[in-house]
Amino acid sequence: MSASKAALQKLLARSRFVGGYGLKLVAVTDAACTIAMPFRRALERPGGTVNGPAFMAAADCAVWLIIKRHIGMEHDAVTSELNTAFLNAARRETVYCTARILKLGRRIIYGVAECHDRRGKIFTHHSVTYVRI
Amino acid sequence: MSASKAALQKLLARSRFVGGYGLKLVAVTDAACTIAMPFRRALERPGGTVNGPAFMAAADCAVWLIIKRHIGMEHDAVTSELNTAFLNAARRETVYCTARILKLGRRIIYGVAECHDRRGKIFTHHSVTYVRI
Amino acid sequence: MSASKAALQKLLARSRFVGGYGLKLVAVTDAACTIAMPFRRALERPGGTVNGPAFMAAADCAVWLIIKRHIGMEHDAVTSELNTAFLNAARRETVYCTARILKLGRRIIYGVAECHDRRGKIFTHHSVTYVRI
Amino acid sequence: MSASKAALQKLLARSRFVGGYGLKLVAVTDAACTIAMPFRRALERPGGTVNGPAFMAAADCAVWLIIKRHIGMEHDAVTSELNTAFLNAARRETVYCTARILKLGRRIIYGVAECHDRRGKIFTHHSVTYVRI
Numbered sequence: 001m002s003a004s005k006a007a008l009q010k011l012l013a014r015s016r017f018v019g020g021y022g023l024k025l026v027a028v029t030d031a032a033c034t035i036a037m038p039f040r041r042a043l044e045r046p047g048g049t050v051n052g053p054a055f056m057a058a059a060d061c062a063v064w065l066i067i068k069r070h071i072g073m074e075h076d077a078v079t080s081e082l083n084t085a086f087l088n089a090a091r092r093e094t095v096y097c098t099a100r101i102l103k104l105g106r107r108i109i110y111g112v113a114e115c116h117d118r119r120g121k122i123f124t125h126h127s128v129t130y131v132r133i
Numbered sequence: 134m135s136a137s138k139a140a141l142q143k144l145l146a147r148s149r150f151v152g153g154y155g156l157k158l159v160a161v162t163d164a165a166c167t168i169a170m171p172f173r174r175a176l177e178r179p180g181g182t183v184n185g186p187a188f189m190a191a192a193d194c195a196v197w198l199i200i201k202r203h204i205g206m207e208h209d210a211v212t213s214e215l216n217t218a219f220l221n222a223a224r225r226e227t228v229y230c231t232a233r234i235l236k237l238g239r240r241i242i243y244g245v246a247e248c249h250d251r252r253g254k255i256f257t258h259h260s261v262t263y264v265r266i
Numbered sequence: 267m268s269a270s271k272a273a274l275q276k277l278l279a280r281s282r283f284v285g286g287y288g289l290k291l292v293a294v295t296d297a298a299c300t301i302a303m304p305f306r307r308a309l310e311r312p313g314g315t316v317n318g319p320a321f322m323a324a325a326d327c328a329v330w331l332i333i334k335r336h337i338g339m340e341h342d343a344v345t346s347e348l349n350t351a352f353l354n355a356a357r358r359e360t361v362y363c364t365a366r367i368l369k370l371g372r373r374i375i376y377g378v379a380e381c382h383d384r385r386g387k388i389f390t391h392h393s394v395t396y397v398r399i
Numbered sequence: 400m401s402a403s404k405a406a407l408q409k410l411l412a413r414s415r416f417v418g419g420y421g422l423k424l425v426a427v428t429d430a431a432c433t434i435a436m437p438f439r440r441a442l443e444r445p446g447g448t449v450n451g452p453a454f455m456a457a458a459d460c461a462v463w464l465i466i467k468r469h470i471g472m473e474h475d476a477v478t479s480e481l482n483t484a485f486l487n488a489a490r491r492e493t494v495y496c497t498a499r500i501l502k503l504g505r506r507i508i509y510g511v512a513e514c515h516d517r518r519g520k521i522f523t524h525h526s527v528t529y530v531r532i
Contacts, residue, residue, distance in 0.1 A: 016178040020186075045149040052193060052212060053153075053186035060185060079185060080374060081347065081395065083216040083482055085509050085526060087502040102524055103486040107373055108346060108397060110484050112511075112524065125501050125511065127484060127526060129347065129395070131374060213507060214480065214528065216349055218376050218393060220369040235391055236353040240506055241479060241530060243351050245378075245391065258368055258378065260351060260393060262480065262528070264507060282444040286452075311415040318459060318478060319419075319452035326451060345451060349482040 002030070003069050011068060017061040021054055025065065026096065033066035034098045050090040050123075055097075056082060059113040059126035062099035067109050067130055070101065077109055077130035085125045093117060099128075107132055135163070136202050144201060150194040154187055158198065159229065166199035167231045183223040183256070188230075189215060192246040192259035195232035200242050200263055203234065210242055210263035218258045226250060232261075240265055268296070269335050277334060283327040287320055291331065292362065299332035300364045316356040316389070321363075322348060325379040325392035328365035333375050333396055336367065343375055343396035351391045359383060365394075373398055401429070402468050410467060416460040420453055424464065425495065432465035433497045449489040449522070454496075455481060458512040458525035461498035466508050466529055469500065476508055476529035484524045492516060498527075506531055 003011070009025045012035075017023050020042070026034040037043070037050075037058050045051040060079055067077055099113040109130040115123040136144070142158045145168075150156050153175070159167040170176070170183075170191050178184040193212055200210055232246040242263040248256040269277070275291045278301075283289045286308070292300040303309070303316075303324050311317040326345055333343055365379040375396040381389040402410070408424045411434075416422050419441070425433040436442070436449075436457050444450040459478055466476055498512040508529040514522040 016184060020175070042153070051149060052215065053190045056189050056215075056217075057184075057186045079219055081216070081218050082185065082189075083214070083349070083526065084189075085214050085501070085528070086212055087509060102484070102521055110486060110524070122501055125509070125526065127482065127524065129484070216393065216482070218368070218395070220376060235351070235388055243353060243391070255368055258376070258393065260349065260391065262351070282450060286441070308419070317415060318481065319456045322455050322481070322483075323452045345485055347482070347484050348451070348455075349480070350455075351480050352478055 003073055007073060008065050008068060011073070012065065017057060021057050023058060023061050028065065028069055030069065032098055032100050033062050033069060034096055035062050035065065037095045037097065039092050039094055048091055050095055052086060055095065055115045055124040056084055058095060058097040058115055059084065059099070059124070059128060062097040062113050063111040063128040063130065066099045066101055066111060070104055075132065077132045079128065080131045081129040083127045087125060088121065088123050090117065090123045095123060136206055140206060141198050141201060144206070145198065150190060154190050156191060156194050161198065161202055163202065165231055165233050166195050166202060167229055168195045168198065170228045170230065172225050172227055181224055183228055185219065188228065188248050188257040189217055189259070191228060191230040191248055192217065192232070192257070192261060195230040195246050196244040196261040196263065199232045199234055199244060203237055208265065210265045212261065213264045214262040216260045220258060221254065221256050223250065223256045228256060269339055273339060274331050274334060277339070278331065283323060287323050289324060289327050294331065294335055296335065298364055298366050299328050299335060300362055301328045301331065303361045303363065305358050305360055314357055316361055318352065321361065321381045321390040322350050322392070324361060324363040324381055325350065325365070325390070325394060328363040328379050329377040329394040329396065332365045332367055332377065336370055341398065343398045345394065346397045347395040349393045353391060354387065354389050356383065356389045361389060402472055406472060407464050407467060410472070411464065416456060420456050422457060422460050427464065427468055429468065431497055431499050432461050432468060433495055434461050434464065436494045436496065438491050438493055447490055449494055451485060454494065454514050454523040455483050455525070457494060457496040457514055458483065458498070458523070458527060461496040461512050462510040462527040462529065465498045465500055465510065469503055474531065476531045478527065479530045480528040482526045486524060487520065487522050489516065489522045494522060
């Protein structure tokens, strides 16, 4: 029922998130999903830092993948709320985003995500609500 | 001290928000600021709806412009939190975003924004916190 | 189908919100619901201001009443998320809370609420998500 | 500079949070602070579950204590935002709340908290923003 890493990689490769953001699946278990967003000029805002929508897209995507991991490819869910705190700037570097599910309900799925550098320094914190469809 | 519509238009035209999203200033008073985001293919996600980061970028921008209206061109503030609720989908159409300030503090500025169609039908609701720098 | 003001007053009088907070229904239409929370010592925190949980309870209650107004007495919904911004302090005075619904979905209901004084000065801003049961 | 467990216990015992909620400090390190809220009838809502404002008060308090741990007794901060997701009900039982700081800025402090039972089952998730004063 639950989706394998290979299946999620394929899913991500043809999803809406990749086009603009170049997101890649790094690791996924039932407990957590980590994706990477390599730096590209299109993500840059004046001052050389990664722009806000890119972090939010990464968080939305990482939570979606861990949800698909749990509910399987044949089911889906859509984002209903996304709360973001911008804590530290990322400067021309790969951003990682790690998501976890805190509640997998029959109707509502609630998760959290953190964008961070490869050593774990936090950039942003997110809580994300998905509604099953 | 407060910024005129012409000054804000110039500011927007050279800001980070325009490149990717093509945002335009529609109207601004001390009470509210409305911008428009004309539909373009880059904003589309599978199914023909406007993607989430585009709404969040519009909300962030509209709140920033109404803040600049109040604090003037010589001062600035950065986004510290952005909460979004996705309420209805937008389909290949211009999205408008209207922002208001609820508190203009010495350190924290708090505003709300709604993305909507030209008749007022709501797409998303946002609350946005800026920190003065 | 929709609940009358008298029905909502009765509902409030026997609900969980009244015991601790003394909330009273002031006005309700399909568009908005306003309740009042008269000042009492139990709501006070050091410094003579109204405590945070009291504002959040008022917001939760006001949104619940406007929801009951729309879905009727025979249906119900429970709070799934409540976001609060504390903007100005209330000092030994009656706090009013006005709620509106932004989306009445089949599963999710999303509303906003503002706590304010009798002249409209804002104390807190809330967004509240309810799930229908 | 940083506050000891004994100092935080004293602080909590005379703070606004104890009166209504009976909160007790369980453990505190630089990394996390855990408090306990023993069940009492005043926290009960119809159906025998712990009411929402009690969870939010616990989260606000736990984050405040871990902040005081870091900034010391002579400094203070006030809550500016508190976001809550209600995930599972607590039924006539002690609720624990564990808080961590994600960013300790010069002006803004951002933390997260989870209310849970003694085995770690989650009741609520919170993100909390404090402003230094």
